[in-house]
Amino acid sequence: MTNTLKAPAVGAAINRVEGKLKVMGMAKYATEFSVENKVYAQGINSTIAKGEIIAIDTSEAEALAGVLAVITHKNAEKLNHFEEEMPLLATTTIAPVLQSPKVNYYGEYVGVVVAETFEQAQYAARLVKIEYKEDSDPTIQFDESKSKAIKPKGNSDYLRGDMEAGLAEADETLDATYITPIEHHHPMELHAIIASWDNGKVTAYSSQQMVNESTIAIADTFQIPKKDVRVITPFVGGGFGSKLNTERHVTLAIMASKMLARPVQMTVTRHQMFTNTGMRQHNAQRMQLGAKRDGSLTALSHDTLSHTSTYQEYQEPCGMISKMLYKVPNNQITYRLIPMNFQTPFAMRAPGEATGSFALESAMDEMAWKLKMDPVAFRIKNDTQIDLGADKPFSSRLLIECLRIGADKFGWENRPMQPRSKQEGNWHVGYGVSAASRKSPYLKSSAKVLLKLENEKVYATVQMDATDIGTGSYTIIAQTAAEYLGIPVEQVTVELGDSKFPITPGSGGSWGATSYCNGARAACQSAIATLKKNKNIGEDQEITVAKLLKQNKLEKFEAEGTAVPSEAFKEHSVFSFGANFSEVWVDKYTWMYRIKRMVNVGAAGTILNPKTAYGQIIGGLTMGVGMVLSEQTRVEPNFGNFITRSFADYHVPVSLDMANVEVIFLPEEDKIANEMGMKGIGELGITSVAASVANAIFNATGKRMRELPITPEKLIEAPVEPGVLA
Amino acid sequence: MRPFTYTGAKNTAEALQAASSNANAHYLGGGTNLIDLMKEDVERPDELIEVASLDYKKITSNENGGLTLGGMLNNSETANHRDIRTHYPLLSMAMLSAATGQLRNMATNGGNLLQRTRCPYFYETSMPCNKRVPGTGCGAIKGMNALHAIFGWSEDCVAVHPSDMCVALAAIGAKVEVRHPNGSSRMVEFTDFHRLPGDRPEKDSNLLPGELITGIHLPKPIFSAHYYYLKVRERSSYAFALVSVAAGLQIQGGMITKAGLAMGGVAHKPWKLVQAENYLAGKMPNQANFEAASELAMNEARPLEGNKYKVEMGKKSIVSALTQAYERKA
Amino acid sequence: MGELEKRKKNTGSDNLTEDEKKIFDQLGLKNGASRRKFLKLVSSASLSVYASSYATSPLFANTAKDLPHHQRVMLNEVKVNLRVNDRLKPLTLDSRTSLLDTLREHLALTGTKKGCDHGQCGACTVLVDGKRKLSCLTLAATCEDREITTIEGLADGNEPNAMQQAFLKHDGFQCGYCTSGQICSSVALLEEAKNGEASYVTEDFRKIETNLRLSEEEIRERMSGNICRCGVYNNIVQAFKEVHSGNDEMPSWEFATKEQMKKAKNS
Structure with a gap:
């Protein structure tokens, strides 16, 4: 068998390389070593x-x-x-x-x-x-402790333009506060x-x-x-951050x-x-929006009140999304923190965007309703190709394409403009949309590749201290090495999760795939470059790695490589974008609701493996369903403990809660983001669910739900918004 | 978990004997609730007497012309038994709304009746709870009580009974057969089996020390055409009810001849809606009558600070359950 | 012959290097049969996930093997003959020991997972006499004379069974921690459907048939006792469907076409 130079490994929907161990119960987790x-x-x-x-x-x-x-x-x-x-x-x-x-x-x-x-x-x-x-006097009640709020040390307050002027020139304004509860990761x-x-x-x-x-x-x-x-x-x-x-x-x-x-x-x-881990903290996000009759935003402020512990500071960047997602000249972002007697909160899947987008994308829906504008058209109207908050162009931004393609696929044209006007039997039916965005960082990442020539075949082992927390790291790293070495993926072994291997940034913040794969790429390229250089073979000359080893008279060879972001990366804002469309049915009697279907469109650069990428998207969507449907950690007001203390009281979503989902990836290669053209996808899914479902609930019932989770007990007591025909 | 001696009873006599000789012993059925509570340090028996393998695992005909459910038969086999599905589908539906396939395969019928409340103050040993430790006070009444009782609570306890099966049994009507350690048997009306908290919330039922549930006697087949078990909860499966309604109707010549109606998640015991049942008998099955019945049912509701929503939710759920029971194709 | 092939051939024998023997010991694979089984399972891409990482671990080189065991005093001993995956294991256990901890801590069958230990997640699902049950709420003492099947016992020799293969094909897992429970639950559900068992979402309880063809709604309700926090329920449903009804359609992802992109840009 000969090695092909360009095995199309990246982009193939292969099964997980470690999958067999997992389905056979043989994969060993921390306490399973003898x-x-x-x-x-x-x-x-x-x-x-x-x-x-x-x-x-x-x-x-x-x-x-x-x-x-x-x-x-x-x-x-x-x-x-x-x-x-x-x-x-x-x-x-x-x-x-x-x-x-x-x-x-x-x-x-x-x-x-x-x-x-x-x-x-x-x-x-x-x-x-x-x-x-x-x-x-422990500080355990958020609402009663607002006067204790401090300005966080890592001062993230931001202002561009003039908020007051922006609101003054608006035809419609909105001032609403959105509440998200404490949540726990619970891997x-x-x-x-x-x-x-x-x-x-x-x-x-x-x-x-x-x-x-x-x-x-x-x-x-x-x-x-x-x-x-x-x-x-x-x-x-x-992990999910925990x-x-x-x-x-x-x-x-x-x-x-x-x-x-x-x-x-x-x-x-x-x-x-x-209590052993961080948590997503309780946030009160006050949103003020101003817009002209034609739909152009004139002002947007996003003021977040959160809490930290009494001994450490952590600030979830909820307002980040309002700084960059839309074209708005006047923009204010502030953060305040109440030191409270709980453990220090810390990142949970898409910190900032998951909660921030619920506030921003609900507020956008409210403003569209005020303007009598279609919510998709309203978002497109305010699109920007420049990140105004960072004053940099986006490396690529296909948000409009996400919204339009998603709307077509979903049948958005069947959405009634008038809320509470579509019914099926005992159900109120509604459609909702939300934009999605998630920063796609790229961090320095190293890898070692060990090559071995055996019976004309090259076997490669890639070693990194990276982790696979379910994200598919083993698989996409194997695909990357196969691609850059030009060998079948079956001849690649990946070894991860050990501090004796070269250093990577680890799994988190949607940087894993980008950093790991580019690190593996760099190691493979370094191996080939060295082998070529040793024999004075031109860099551009096509030759199999097997022949290279033979010409070098080597049976074994190893090389390390390190990937770092380019200057172009630093000069741009790099984000993944998406859009989520939800159809929700609300029971008129019990106010329980079912998310009947979702269409999710994602633009995240090169998709390394559609099978695992799809898993990442639906995983994010499922956790987003939990966020809107049921997840909340309640604080006992007299004792200050978390009274939702087990999986029987903290309700993560089950199979029956999840909808049918159609996922569409946009064909995109973002070479500014990195050499492989990819962007992060692990957190993109969660950033658009809560608002799209809340907006669909408004469309179905005329009830505007500004506090998560949206439970039957809240829905039954919520009023129908003024202006909606009951 | 505290240490305990494990007694595998070979027969009923051995089990009863073991129970009568140790006041700190506990019968072990499917273990789905008891083992959980022992891990939480809420239940602290020093001996477990395994009874799930005793020979009460059949469904048999009884003196009422109905069926008797063996106390040790598991919930899955009971709910899926051909005769239960055919003659008491309301019971099947309620039982299958509970927990999960795995848990129903373990839980016994007798054990289902003895499930303890899910009140978090009961579960968390660092908080006060009169049910867990009499005299420590009720944490929930001045704390978080969104999931608690709107009927029949006392200053000492506002907890609710968590079973779904029992709600259907209350609507259908049943008798519980229990064996006393002295060997005698007695029958307890289902509505008298569980109790309201009063000033003794540590007692969930009127079972005497050492008594063992051996069977549940059902009446003649009932509500086999018009039945619905409605369970309102925060996720669509694998969650306890905020409010649940078991509704059964017998309809003859377009008229309701008998109604069975009970609620879960609202009281310390399965809450039989006797006034509403009586009201519906002899009425036409229509929206107006269902609504009137739901108003009657909720007349005596006394919600707490955090669960006022249950009154409206209860009314709506009763109407919905009755409507779905009525509209079911006979 | 490649090194991997050599290893596969020589498993469990004295041909193993010291490092390799150590790896097997650490993995709890003490005898030749279990070693052979393990090696046949792993592809080259996953074997050395273990191989080089652990061989040189100072932890194992230095564990104090000669510490006295007299402190392992046991209260309330129970003796249980546990039949797991067709093997009978006579055990002496603390009466408090759950079936889950027995499998994981006493029999090195760590495929069964501890996700909550309170019957609230389904990760510990095993088959007891063919029925799915939660091993965390089952005392080992109650398992005498029972036939227990864990994830490790589902395969046909070294070949994953049909359900395991379907999970692999449909990516019905991510982190893999709920997977054993999901698969055990799915295997039991196939039987329940054959037997005609009902669920809460069943339309009419009085209509009794066997060999049910479960709708997606039915599958979801009946699989709701197995929580997957990674959120791949849709893939799990797909995997189950493939085995249950032969419907092997893949999950619904697609790439936007050039025409779609063009239209979206220009409209």
């Missing part, structure tokens, strides 16, 4: 929102058979601490735990029990008695680790999205050299392993998944 002598840890959480531990009685727990240690602030080792007040939370931030008797939020770790068996650890954790002195795999401390060196089989950042966080927390930390995470059972950071269970497990000189396995409970 480690001898491992013991089990169970965390203990505070049961007050603010105050101090004044007494701990561990005697009953310690007396239990099998219990090896109970660690609290009294006997925990001293770890690195924050130097400044209210530091910004980032993916390399240290995760100290059990360092003082102070309690900052309900559910904060106050101890950990280690025992020989899982059952023993779980039980013993219940027997540790902790006495608190409670502070009388199916619980946060889990097997940690081992061995002579100052740490090995962590830990479910993480970002391997390199995790080694930094662990090293800094324990104040050991980064080279002594090994993080291994070949399979990650979902595994970007190195959370405190990691510190607890490593600390326990150090103390006991045994490997420690720790899996947080589903209940603890509400």
Whole structure:
């Protein structure tokens, strides 16, 4: 068999290369490695929102058979601490735990029990008695604490033009506030680790999205050299942002392993998944829009009030989308944060865009209704090819094409302009649309490629510290290597999720595919270039990699490569765009509703593998359905705990909630974005669901729902908007 | 989970004997609720007596001309039994609205009656709850009570019963057969089986210590032509009801001769709407009468701060369930 | 013969290098049969996902193998003869041990996943006497005389079964963590449809037939006990349909045509 030079590997809808392991139950996640002598840890959480531990009685727990240690602030080792007040939370931030008797939020770790068996650890954790002195004034109620809001340190406020003037020249204005609740990521795999401390060196089989950042966080927390930390995470059972950071269970497990000189396995409970991780915080987004009769926007402001913890700062960039999506001369973006007694929020799928687009795209629908304009036409009217917020052109922007092609496919022309006028039996029927956009970053990324010539065939192994959190990294990296080496994808092996491999930015922020694949490309190109150079073969000369190895008299060869964004990338704004159309049926009696169908159009550059890309889009859409339908973490007003404390109260969508979806990709190659022409697609889907469904509900019922989730109990009590015929 | 001894009872006598000799023992049926609550440290038995394998796994004819459901038969087999689907489709529909295929394959009929509330204050051991620890107070009444009772609650407890099966049983009418540790049997009217919280919310039912549910006796086949179980919830499946309605109608010559109507998600027990049932008997099955019945049903509703929506939702759901039951092709 | 082929041929034998043996130990594959099975499963693209990553792990080189086990004191021991995937395993367990933890922590059958441990997600679904049940709410002690089938027992030898193949083809998973439960649930659902079982969305409960051809709505309702947070329900429905009804249409993605693009730009 001969190697073809240009195997069309990129763009093919191949099955996932690791798929067989997953469907056979053979893929190994963090705690599934067989480690001898491992013991089990169970965390203990505070049961007050603010105050101090004044007494701990561990005697009953310690007396239990099998219990090896109970660690609290009294006997925990001293770890690195924050130097400044209210530091910004980032993916390399240290995760100290059990360092003082102070309690900052309900559910904060106050101890950990280690025992020989899982059952023993779980039980013993219940027997540790902790006495608190409670502070009388915890900040736990968002609406009552608005006066405590601060301006975030990373000041993101922005103004162009003059808002007042813009509103004054408008024919129609809108002033509305949109509320989104606390949400939790809830990947199916619980946060889990097997940690081992061995002579100052740490090995962590830990479910993480970002391997390199995790080694930094662990090293800094324990104040050991980064080279002594090994993080291994070949399979990650979902992340959605919750595994970007190195959370405190990691510190607890490593600390326990150090103390006991045994490997420690720790899996947080589903209940603890509400407090062990970040979360999408509660936002109140006030939108003011002004528009001329012809539909041109004159003013747009987006003022976000959110919360952070009392010890760290995180700001979800909700207003980002209002800065760049439409052509509007007068534009104001502000952020305020209430420090509250909850853990620090952190990125959840499409932070900023998912919530920001609900506010902006609902407000656009409201304004279109005021102007008696078609919502698709209104958006097209305000399209811009320049990112006015960044003062840069977009690398490519096919939003108008997304809207028009989607409208055609969906049958948008059948949407009644008059809300509450289409019925089927006992159902109100409505159509809604939302634009979608998501920043598509590209970060420095390295890879190593190992080539081996065997029986005339070249086998390649690509190594990167990248992760596959379900996004398809293994598959698209294999396709990339096959493409750039000109060998069949079956001859490519991909090894990921190990800190001993070359550094990548990890999975998050829609940069994974772009950064990983360009990193793999760079390594392959570097290998070929070196092999050619050694034999004075011209760069442009076509030759198979097998022949190259032979001419070099090599059976094995390895090379590294690093991809970095170009100058052109930096001079442009790089975003993926899309549009989502929803048809919603609302039961007139119960006000339960079903999303009957959706059409989603996406323009995200080169599609590396339509099968996995489609999965990313419908995955985003499904999580978006959860966001609009049912997901919310409720805060108990007297105690400050999350009262939605399990999968039985925090309702993520199930199969029956999901609609039929038609997904259309636009043929696009964005060479400004990067050499392979691709853009991010993992978060694009979620950014357009909530508004398109809320807008469809308005079209169906005349009820304007400005607070997520939109539940039957809210719908039944909501009034029909003035001007809608009831 | 607290340590417990595991007793695999070979027969009923052994099970009853074990229960009578240990006040902290608990029968283990399908485990779908009990094991969950033990992991949560809410239930703390020191002995589990496995009864799911006892020989009450059949559906048999009974003295009323109806059928008796074995206490240990699982929910899937009960709901899918040919005779239940044919003669009591309202029961099948309610049972199949509950939980998931996996859970219904595990849950027993007796255990279904003994499901405990989903009130989060009951589940979270760090919060007060009179049902879990008598005397600690009710967290929900002054806290978050959107999912709580609008009928029959007390200052001590506003929790609701979570079962769907029981709502249908309340509409259909049934008797529960229980065995006492002393070996005797008794029959309990279904409406008397569960209780209102009063000042003893820790007691969900009128079952005596050590009693074991062995069967559920159904009346003669009923509502087999006109039935509907409506379940309003925050997602379309795998969720407990905000409000549910079991509606059954017997219609002869265009007239309602008998109505069975009960609600779930509104009270500490399955809430039988006796006034509305009586009102509908002898009336025409039409929108006006359904609406009048729903008004009657909701007359005595006493919503809490957070669940006022349940009154309107309850009314609308009753009308919808009755309409769908009536319009079903006979 | 390539190295991979050599490895496939020589699995479980003494021909393995020390590193390779170590990998197998870490994966919990102790005997030749399970090693052979594993190697036949993996493509070249996935084998070395394991191979080089773990062989040199200091963790395993340094685990204290000689620590005493006397602390593994067990309260309320129960003895259970557990029949899993056609093999009988006599076990002595803490009475509290769930079937799920027994599979994962005592039998190294980690294909069955812990997603919530409270019966609220379906990730731990296994077949008990052919019926789908949740292993997290099942005490191992109640499983004597039961026939338990996990994801590892579904394949026909080394070949994925039809449902597993359909999930692969239709991309019915992403992160893979709910997948074992989804597949076990799907396999059981095929039987339930054959037996004519009803669901909440069934039109008429009194109409009893066997060999049901489930509508999409029926499939979705009956698969709603298995949560997929990655959100690939549509692909899972497609995979199930292919096995259930032979309908193998692929998911509905398409690329806009040149004409569509032109029209959209110019209108």
